Amino acid sequence: MSAARQRIAVIGASAAGLAAAEGLRRLGWDGVITLVGDEPHPPYDRPPLSKQVLSGAWPPERTTLRDPGRLAALGLDLRLGTRAVAYDPALRHVTLDDGERTVLECAGVVAATGVRARTLPGTEGVEGVHVLRTLRDALALRRRLAEPGRRLAVVGSGVLGAEVAAAARGLGHRVALVGAQDTPMERVLGREVGALLAEVHRAHGVTLYPGRTVTAIAADGGRARGVELADGTFVEADDVLVAIGSEPAVDWLRGPAAPDLSDGLGCDRYCAAAPGLYGAGDVARWYHPGLGRHIRIEHRMNAGEQGLAAARNLLAELDGERFGERRPFEPVPYFWSDQYDLKLHAYGVLAGAVRTEVLRLGEDPLRLAALYGGPDRVTGVLGIGLTPRQARSLRPLAAGPGTWEEAVARLGETVAA
Ligand SMILES: Cc1cc2nc3c(=O)[nH]c(=O)nc-3n(C[C@H](O)[C@H](O)[C@H](O)COP(=O)(O)OP(=O)(O)OC[C@H]3O[C@@H](n4cnc5c(N)ncnc54)[C@H](O)[C@@H]3O)c2cc1C
Structure with missing residues (x-):
């Protein structure tokens, strides 16, 4: 391996990327670890965004995953506010949008770029229309909900929509929860448990619009004023949260020799997408041997576990004698949700x-x-x-x-x- 190749780049500086970087160090990689993240913040935790941060119970700093001392102790080449824009799988080169289009020559790469919130077309720039994926998103919504007596329409009754509805009710706002599913979180929990959850939200004063789709977000002078439903209902709102799922952040991996990018980065049982390229966290769709199929999981626990697994298997690929054999990644998935x-x-x-x-x-x-x-x-x-x-x-x-x-x-x- 040439001197220029003594670098591993971890792209995405959040839960999975941090776990990968820490894993690389702990397992003995003494070369450069470049951790690239397009957000300006050091790694922070997302689950509190829809819970403690939105309710105001936590200041945003409390979501930081490692204090500056612990982060510094890893000896990372940390590039925050920097986006990876291209990857060349044959050369293992990552290109950054840092103004100079720096090219990182790498021995290996861990892709941990997560997902981005899906939006409704035509709502860009409309005041009062929100998504919730980043700390910035959470603080923007929290600022609005810090004013009393607001009307919030939540579009999408999956886990994120249900959590935000609960947090906003906790703050005393009027909340409408609109979902294509007949009950909240039905795709995951099924109808029977979903119906129970619907009752919990109703009992807390949320107005549910189940089995409905949104045809448009209405705005006046660039400000949201409500959502129009396919059945003709109009739900008045000062703010609208669009919580209709997410899309894997794989743009930087596209190119003529790109790996499989249908629904995230396609990986094998070792989390490998191509020689020297491993995937971890929300962006990775990997073959789970125990389940006998590919899965992609957007859960916090998985991000940490898979970051470490990807780091271990990448090291084993680069130097099997020193780091041992690659191991299949077959966790029991876990998630939690807090509502009221x-x-x-x-x-x-x-x-x-x-x-x-x-x-x-x-x-x-x-x-x-x-x-x-x-x-x-x-x-x-x-x-x-x-x-x-x-x-x-x-x-x-x-x-x-x-x-x-x-x-x-x-x-x-x-x-x-
Ligand atoms: C509001 C909210 C609440 C949640 N609550 C729960 C919960 O209660 N329980 C649970 O189990 N899970 C929960 N989750 C899911 C959990 O947070 C995710 O599974 C976890 O954050 C995934 O980590 P990740 O590192 O894979 O991806 P992410 O956290 O999405 O991080 C990816 C990072 O990569 C960056 N990035 C993307 N593209 C590039 C690029 N080209 N170059 C550089 N950087 C890039 C992104 O900006 C981001 O910082 C929640 C998620 C959200 C948003």
């Missing part, structure tokens, strides 16, 4: 389930555990209103190739223990 005082924890894969078994835990309808899966096998488990210990104890139910009979029998014992 309700905590949801989920392990495994819930979306796309054809069978669900819900076990209610006592009188309180908001304490339950539920299994999700295909016709023969359980693939995921959800806990609502459980203690952290009870929630963690659900994990094994999603980890093994459990049959429905075994899993249903074990579920009751697990939550009772």
Whole structure:
């Protein structure tokens, strides 16, 4: 390896990128680690943006993932406010938009560029129309919600839309939640649990518009004044949050010899997309050996775990003698969501389930555990209103190739223990 090649570039300076950079150092890479991030901030955490930051419970600085001392101790070549604009897979060159179009010659690259919020066409520059992906987005929405008595329309009733609706109600605003799904988070939680969540939002005063699509965001003089629904309903609003999903940030990887970029960066079981190129976090769609298919997960825990796995496997590819063999990455996926005082924890894969078994835990309808899966096998488990210990104890139910009979029998014992 030539001297110029003693560099690993990690593109994307957030949860997955930071985990990769820390992993490279911890595992013994003593060459240059260039961490490139297009946001101006050092790595920060996104989950609090729709919760504590939006509600005002946390100052934005509290989302910082590592204090300056710990970050400095990694000895990184840190390039913030800098975007990667091109990648040459044959030469392993990354081009930056730093004014000089600097070309980084790399031994290897970890792509950790995450996703970007999807927007509604024609809403660019309209005051009061928001997305929520970055700290900047969160602070812009928080500024608006710091004024009392606002009317917020949330377009999209997935996890982000449901969390923001809850935070805005907590601040006393009038909130409308519009979703193409019949119940909030239905794509993940299914109809039965989604219906329960709908009741929780209604009980907290959110007006739900389920099963509706938005045809336009209405504006006067460049300011949002509401959303028009396909059935003719008009929902008045001062602010509109567009929470209709995201798109993997892969533009910089496009080119004639680009790897598979359909729905994120296509990777194998080792998180490798091409020789010397590994993917991690929200941007990576990789082959999960346990599930027997490719998946892409937008969960905080996965970003950290996959960043480390990608770092380890890249090092093993570069120098197997020193760093050992590559290992398949097959985690049990995990995510959580906070809405009002309700905590949801989920392990495994819930979306796309054809069978669900819900076990209610006592009188309180908001304490339950539920299994999700295909016709023969359980693939995921959800806990609502459980203690952290009870929630963690659900994990094994999603980890093994459990049959429905075994899993249903074990579920009751697990939550009772
Ligand atoms: C508001 C919100 C709330 C969430 N809540 C939860 C939750 O409760 N539970 C949960 O499990 N998950 C939650 N998530 C998801 C979780 O935050 C993500 O899974 C995690 O942030 C993914 O980390 P990442 O590093 O892969 O990607 P990201 O965090 O998206 O980071 C990618 C970084 O790369 C940068 N970048 C993109 N392109 C380039 C380029 N060309 N050059 C340089 N830099 C680039 C981006 O600007 C960004 O800084 C939430 C996400 C959001 C937005």
